[in-house]
Amino acid sequence: MIRIFVGAFLAAVFVGGLGIIALAAGGSRSLDAYLVLASLLFAIGMFGFLARRNAISMLMSIELMLNAVNLSIVAFGGFVKGLGASGSVIALMVMAVAAAEATVGLAIIIAIYRNKKTPLVDEYDAMSQ
Amino acid sequence: MAIGTTIPFTTIPWDDALFVVFAGTMLLAAILVVTMKDIIRCGLAMMVCFGALAGIYVIIGAPLVAAAEVLVYIGAISVLVLFAIMLTQTKDAPASLVFQTQAIPAALAAVLLAVVTILAIIATDWGALAERVATNTTELAKKLFSEWVLPFEIVGVLLLAAVVGGVFLAKRERGRDGEREGGQFR
Amino acid sequence: MFDLLIVLIVALPLVGFAVTALIGRRQDKQAHWIPVGLIVLVWAISMVVAFATLTHAEPFGEAGHGVNLFTWIPAGDFQVHAAFYVDALTACLLIVVTTIGMLVHIYSIGYMSHDPGYWRFFAYLNLFMFSMLLLVMADSFLVLFVAWELVGLSSYLLIGFWKHKRTAALAAKKAFIVNRVGDVGFALGIMLIFASLHTLDIHGADGVLARIGTLDHGTILAISLLIFAGAMGKSAQFPLHVWLPDAMEGPTPVSALIHAATMVNAGVYLVARTSPIFAEAQEALVVVAAIGIFTAILAASIAMTQTDIKRVLAYSTLSQLGYMFAALGVGAFTAAIFHLMAHGFFKGLLFLGSGSVIHSVHEEQDMRRMGGLARKIPITYATMLVGSLAIAGIPPLAGFFSKDEILGEAFKLGFPWVWAIGVIVALMTAFYMFRLMGLTFWGESRVDPHVEPNIHESPPVMTWPLILLAIPSALVGLVLGLPFGAGLLSSWLEPIFTPSTEALHHAESGFQLFGIDGALIVVSVAVAAIGIAVAWRLFGAEIGRIRFRPRPATVTAISGRAPFLYRASLNKWWFDELNHLLFIVIGGRIAAFLWWFDRRVIDDTVNDLAKATVGAGRGLRRVQTGRVQNYALGIAVGLLVMAGSFLILAGRA
Numbered sequence: 001m002i003r004i005f006v007g008a009f010l011a012a013v014f015v016g017g018l019g020i021i022a023l024a025a026g027g028s029r030s031l032d033a034y035l036v037l038a039s040l041l042f043a044i045g046m047f048g049f050l051a052r053r054n055a056i057s058m059l060m061s062i063e064l065m066l067n068a069v070n071l072s073i074v075a076f077g078g079f080v081k082g083l084g085a086s087g088s089v090i091a092l093m094v095m096a097v098a099a100a101e102a103t104v105g106l107a108i109i110i111a112i113y114r115n116k117k118t119p120l121v122d123e124y125d126a127m128s129q
Numbered sequence: 130m131a132i133g134t135t136i137p138f139t140t141i142p143w144d145d146a147l148f149v150v151f152a153g154t155m156l157l158a159a160i161l162v163v164t165m166k167d168i169i170r171c172g173l174a175m176m177v178c179f180g181a182l183a184g185i186y187v188i189i190g191a192p193l194v195a196a197a198e199v200l201v202y203i204g205a206i207s208v209l210v211l212f213a214i215m216l217t218q219t220k221d222a223p224a225s226l227v228f229q230t231q232a233i234p235a236a237l238a239a240v241l242l243a244v245v246t247i248l249a250i251i252a253t254d255w256g257a258l259a260e261r262v263a264t265n266t267t268e269l270a271k272k273l274f275s276e277w278v279l280p281f282e283i284v285g286v287l288l289l290a291a292v293v294g295g296v297f298l299a300k301r302e303r304g305r306d307g308e309r310e311g312g313q314f315r
Numbered sequence: 316m317f318d319l320l321i322v323l324i325v326a327l328p329l330v331g332f333a334v335t336a337l338i339g340r341r342q343d344k345q346a347h348w349i350p351v352g353l354i355v356l357v358w359a360i361s362m363v364v365a366f367a368t369l370t371h372a373e374p375f376g377e378a379g380h381g382v383n384l385f386t387w388i389p390a391g392d393f394q395v396h397a398a399f400y401v402d403a404l405t406a407c408l409l410i411v412v413t414t415i416g417m418l419v420h421i422y423s424i425g426y427m428s429h430d431p432g433y434w435r436f437f438a439y440l441n442l443f444m445f446s447m448l449l450l451v452m453a454d455s456f457l458v459l460f461v462a463w464e465l466v467g468l469s470s471y472l473l474i475g476f477w478k479h480k481r482t483a484a485l486a487a488k489k490a491f492i493v494n495r496v497g498d499v500g501f502a503l504g505i506m507l508i509f510a511s512l513h514t515l516d517i518h519g520a521d522g523v524l525a526r527i528g529t530l531d532h533g534t535i536l537a538i539s540l541l542i543f544a545g546a547m548g549k550s551a552q553f554p555l556h557v558w559l560p561d562a563m564e565g566p567t568p569v570s571a572l573i574h575a576a577t578m579v580n581a582g583v584y585l586v587a588r589t590s591p592i593f594a595e596a597q598e599a600l601v602v603v604a605a606i607g608i609f610t611a612i613l614a615a616s617i618a619m620t621q622t623d624i625k626r627v628l629a630y631s632t633l634s635q636l637g638y639m640f641a642a643l644g645v646g647a648f649t650a651a652i653f654h655l656m657a658h659g660f661f662k663g664l665l666f667l668g669s670g671s672v673i674h675s676v677h678e679e680q681d682m683r684r685m686g687g688l689a690r691k692i693p694i695t696y697a698t699m700l701v702g703s704l705a706i707a708g709i710p711p712l713a714g715f716f717s718k719d720e721i722l723g724e725a726f727k728l729g730f731p732w733v734w735a736i737g738v739i740v741a742l743m744t745a746f747y748m749f750r751l752m753g754l755t756f757w758g759e760s761r762v763d764p765h766v767e768p769n770i771h772e773s774p775p776v777m778t779w780p781l782i783l784l785a786i787p788s789a790l791v792g793l794v795l796g797l798p799f800g801a802g803l804l805s806s807w808l809e810p811i812f813t814p815s816t817e818a819l820h821h822a823e824s825g826f827q828l829f830g831i832d833g834a835l836i837v838v839s840v841a842v843a844a845i846g847i848a849v850a851w852r853l854f855g856a857e858i859g860r861i862r863f864r865p866r867p868a869t870v871t872a873i874s875g876r877a878p879f880l881y882r883a884s885l886n887k888w889w890f891d892e893l894n895h896l897l898f899i900v901i902g903g904r905i906a907a908f909l910w911w912f913d914r915r916v917i918d919d920t921v922n923d924l925a926k927a928t929v930g931a932g933r934g935l936r937r938v939q940t941g942r943v944q945n946y947a948l949g950i951a952v953g954l955l956v957m958a959g960s961f962l963i964l965a966g967r968a
Contacts, residue, residue: 002228009236010160013243029144029261034189035250037152041159043243048163050235050948051228056168056214058944060175063206064159067182070194078189078261085269088191089277095194095201096284100291102206106213107298114301119217121944122229128941231948238951245959 006051013040034075042068053120055109059102066098148188155181166227168214176207190263317367317374318382320360321399324409325448327353327360331441339434346434350441351420354413357444361413365406369807378402378810381454381518388457392513400454400518403807407652408451408584411659414787415576416444418780422667423568425776426674430566436476440572443469447577451584456505456515456523459585463501463549466578467494473573474565486561493558497548504541507534517588524591532596539592539599542585543606550582550636553610557890559633563625567670570625575632575662580655583639587812590648594818604644604725608736611637613888615743619750620874620884623680624669627751631706632662634740638721641733646819647724648812653804654717657791661705661713664784668699671773671781672755677766682751687760689857691770696756698781700858703752705788707745708843715840716792723835734835738842745846753854758865 041064048061070091077087109119116123135142158178165171179202186195229235273281331353339346368375379402388395401409420440427436446465453459468491475487508523509515511530516522527535546552551559562574573579586593586603593600614633621627635658642651673680675692689696705712708719718741726734760767772778795804850856853873855865874881883889938945 002232006228006232006236007164009240010164013240014156014160031255032250033148034185036247037155037185039243039246039250040156042246043239044156044159044163046242046951047235047239050238050944050951051232052163053227053229054168056210056217057163057171060162060171060210063175063202063210064162064178067179067198067202070198071182071185074186074189074191074194077264078191079255084262085264085272086276088194088264088269089273091191091194092197092273093277093280093284095197096288099201099206100288102209103291103295104298106209107295110213110216110299113217118219121942124943125941128939229944231945234952235948238948238955241955241959242951245955245962249962 006047010044010047013043031075031079035072038068038072038075040068041065041071053122055112055119055121055124056106058121059105059109062105063098063102066094066101070094070098144188148185151181151184151188154178155185164227168218169211172207172211172214175210176203179203179207190261193264193266193269317364317380320364321380321382321401321452322384324357324360324364324413325399325445325452327357328441328445328448332438332445335434335438335441339438342434344428344433347420347424347437350437351417351424353441354417354420354444357448358413358417361409364401365409368401368406369403375401379405379518383454387455393509395457395515396455397458398454398516399452401452402811404584404587404652404811405451407656407804407807408580409448411580411656412444412447412451412577415659415663415784416440416447416572418663418783419568419572419576419667422571422670422777422780423566425774426568426670427566432476436473436566439469439472439476440568443473443573443578447581450581454517454519456508456517459517460498460501460505463545463581464498466581467491467498467549470494470562470573470578473569474562476565476569480564482561483564486558486564490558490562493555494548497545497555499544500541500548501545504538504545507538507541511538524589527592527595535592536596536599539589539596540602542589542592543599543603546582546585546640547606548582549585550579550640551610551633552582552606552637552640553613554890556610556614556633557894560626560629560887563623563629567625567666567673570629571663571666571670574629575666576659579632579636580639580659583636583643583651583655586640586643587648587652590643590812590815591818593643594646594815597819600644600646600819602644604641604730604733607637607640607642607644608733608740609637610634611641611740612736612743613637615740615747616880617884617887618747619743620881622682624672624682624685624751624755625666625680627682627747628662628665628669631665631744631748632658634744635662635706638718638737638740641725641737642721645725645728645730645733646816647721647728648815649805649808650717650720650724652808653795654721656795656804657705657713657717657788660784660791661702661788664698664702664781664788665706667777667781667784668695668702671695671777672699674773674777675770676762677769679763679766682754684761684763685755686758686762687756688762688770689756692772694772694778695781698778698785699756700752701785702788703748707748707847708741708839709847710840711793712789713787713792715843716796719836719839720796722839723832726835727831738838741839742842742846745843746850749847749850749856750854753850753856753865757857758855 045061045064045068048064049058052058052061073094074087074091077083077085077091080087112124113119155178158174158181161174162171162178165174179198183195183198183203186192186198331350335342335346335350342348366372368379374380379400381398381400383396383398385397386394387397420437423436423440427433430436443466446462446469450459450462450466453462471487471491474490475484477483505515511534512523512526514521514523514526517524519525530538548555559574559579563570565573593603611634614630614637618627618630618634621630635654639651639654639658642648642654672685672688672692672695675688675695676685679685701712705714708715710716722734722737722741725731725737762770796802851861851863853866853870856863886892
């Protein structure tokens with residue numbers, strides 16, 4: 001039931017987003033297209049982070065969000081006069097940091113899994129005491 | 130032989146078409162990542178998504194970033210994620226719910242976020258160039274080791290710390306008195 | 316020197332109380348030496364002070380002398396001084412209070428000799444003397460109020476002296492509570508005085524009496540009525556009279572001192588002292604007179620059928636107090652004080668005498684079981700006869716002068732209804748007093764046969780006060796009242812009451828022995844004689860050659876002809892039952908309702924507020940799940956709200 005609801009919403013996002021990109025003046029040569037794409041990817045990633053039960057799914061959603069941000073940085077690098085190659089450099093930095101964060105996050109999840117015997121975040125409520 | 134600017138027999142430019150293809154793939158793969166039940170399939174969809182993203186980077190004109198995306202994300206992070214999925218699998222995983230109870234408000238929030246951001250983007254005058262500017266790799270290298278050398282070094286240290294931390298966190302506890310697998314806190 | 320004497324008058328009884336309270340229990344049967352000795356000393360000092368005041372010696376002069384001890388409450392605008400003031404009115408009260416107080420103290424040595432609480436009795440008596448003396452000499456309304464309350468407290472302690480007796484304890488409580496009702500009025504009056512005049516000093520150029528004329532009529536009327544409310548409580552006027560008969564549960568010396576001669580006179584003294592206030596509001600005086608004379612006839616009607624000797628005297632006191640208030644109400648202030656002094660002496664005599672009678676028949680108080688005691692307790696009999704003649708108003712004893720002056724002034728000052736009712740009351744007074752004498756002393760003995768052989772006269776320590784009181788009962792009228800209209804007492808008190816009488820526009824008509832005044836005298840004496848004659852015929856008499864046989868059959872026949880009146884009189888006109896119905900039954904229902912209201916409405920409102928808070932807390936607790944995803948959703952929503960509103964506002968601007 002939830003899946004139907006959610007699926008419908010996301011499909012609307014998908015179609016609507018593509019439509020907007022296509023309609024945006026200039027298609028792939030306009031900055032707006034890439035930024036819209038990046039925001040759509042970010043929204044999808046945020047939904048995944050808030051709605052999934054498995055901890056590793058949450059982490060994958062985080063990676064999606066980071067990639068969305070990366071895409072917007074690279075887009076600015078390609079279109080804004082003052083940025084130039086710095087856009088790519090920044091994107092590389094972000095990628096490195098994302099890698100580090102993924103490493104440590106997965107290590108934590110594995111450590112917690114050893115204690116709680118489940119990867120589902122429903123069980124990770126020790127903060128509520 | 131040079132490929133024409135547009136797809137033959139149509140007026141659609143190559144980059145526009147490729148852009149739509151890659152963007153569509155990416156979004157579809159992303160949606161699959163967040164909605165599929167089987168986690169391993171989610172991980173694989175994530176790899177597809179990253180691949181499409183690399184293609185988009187190429188269209189923008191940043192080939193080095195595209196290469197790094199493939200190497201780092203698909204080659205390292207996705208593999209890491211798949212390993213972690215393997216290590217944390219439970220027997221009843223396919224049978225349980227995928228989404229939380231708060232999935233509906235989360236969906237609404239996500240949609241709202243997308244709408245707000247897109248409206249802001251469309252409404253803003255970026256003052257951007259008409260043409261994309263491709264990144265010159267030589268220039269990128271120069272920038273990396275002159276203007277951005279400090280962040281570069283720090284990121285290196287950060288990666289070291291992350292690796293050490295990750296190893297330490299995921300280490301199995303060695304019991305003092307005999308074998309004691311897993312943690313003491315059952 | 317006089318300042319010291321004045322302070323000693325008040326201080327010595329206080330010392331007596333403190334010392335006896337502390338060491339009295341050890342002294343036991345010797346506990347009377349210190350209190351009685353101190354009271355005798357106080358009497359001597361009071362006589363000196365009174366003499367000096369009444370002869371206008373220095374420093375008293377014409378208007379009296381004030382002694383300011385210290386400033387009790389120095390609070391900016393609200394200054395209260397612990398001050399005494401002694402003038403001729405105070406001197407008259409001092410004479411009465413200290414004389415009767417001293418004689419009662421001496422009498423109690425004999426009367427209470429068998430009582431285990433001997434030392435406590437004298438301690439309380441000294442406390443009472445202190446309070447009463449403070450009251451008559453106070454120069455500040457607040458000091459007077461304190462003394463007022465202390466007198467009430469002493470009365471409570473003394474009425475309930477035999478505290479194990481349930482009726483005594485209840486009577487003491489009743490006295491205190493009914494007093495309290497009046498005291499509330501008095502307190503409100505004092506507050507009103509302060510609110511209007513910003514001072515509580517009575518005398519002095521800045522005092523209340525000097526400046527009362529500056530207020531508007533309504534305020535003065537309110538103040539005087541409130542002060543009279545206090546006097547009604549203390550002096551047991553209708554409708555606050557219900558405590559005085561029950562107060563007879565206390566020992567007889569207490570009845571004599573407090574409820575005949577001193578405490579109940581405090582109300583009369585208060586109205587006399589504040590007469591300038593009343594003179595400015597003549598409607599209040601009419602109220603005073605009306606209530607006074609109504610109480611007089613009400614009490615007299617009840618006294619005619621009572622069988623307890625002390626109750627008859629208690630209702631007689633109520634009736635005579637009514638006379639005094641009637642006198643104050645018509646504007647005859649001097650006559651009221653005259654009757655106060657005379658009544659103090661002969662009522663004190665009658666009470667002590669009745670105590671002697673009760674003592675001799677071994678604590679029997681019902682007159683139906685007495686009779687023929689004249690031969691067996693001659694001294695008591697003789698003194699009580701003197702007292703009865705005095706109260707009946709037979710010349711030349713004291714009661715005649717004072718009562719006649721009241722009735723005469725009432726008639727001449729334009730209150731003929733007061734005079735008429737007063738004459739009827741005089742008739743009833745003579746009747747019931749000689750009924751008492753007939754049932755107690757004359758005729759055949761109805762005394763319990765076991766007791767009869769042991770009837771003997773009381774010891775000298777009890778009979779000497781009787782004799783000493785009989786003398787002023789007989790003579791004080793002659794001393795203070797002659798010549799008519801210009802007697803000694805008038806000369807003392809005129810200067811004090813002149814401002815009030817002038818404010819009332821009373822014409823000063825000379826005394827006409829062969830004119831209106833003579834006629835009124837004849838009417839009073841005739842009425843008294845008729846009352847005595849009827850009583851003699853019904854209840855017997857054996858005075859010298861006068862011999863009548865008691866006729867109980869005739870008595871029953873007469874009372875049978877007016878059964879309702881007889882029953883009403885016997886049941887005190889059902890006032891106690893009325894009070895019970897109003898306050899206990901109806902008041903109890905109201906109180907129960909209010910208790911329900913307090914519990915259900917008020918307490919439940921507070922409890923529901925608390926429950927709502929707890930419920931809200933419980934609901935809000937569910938926000939704290941401890942799961943990061945829920946918190947992240949909250950962050951996302953918050954971010955959306957902020958970003959959205961910012962964009963909207965930016966777009967609008």
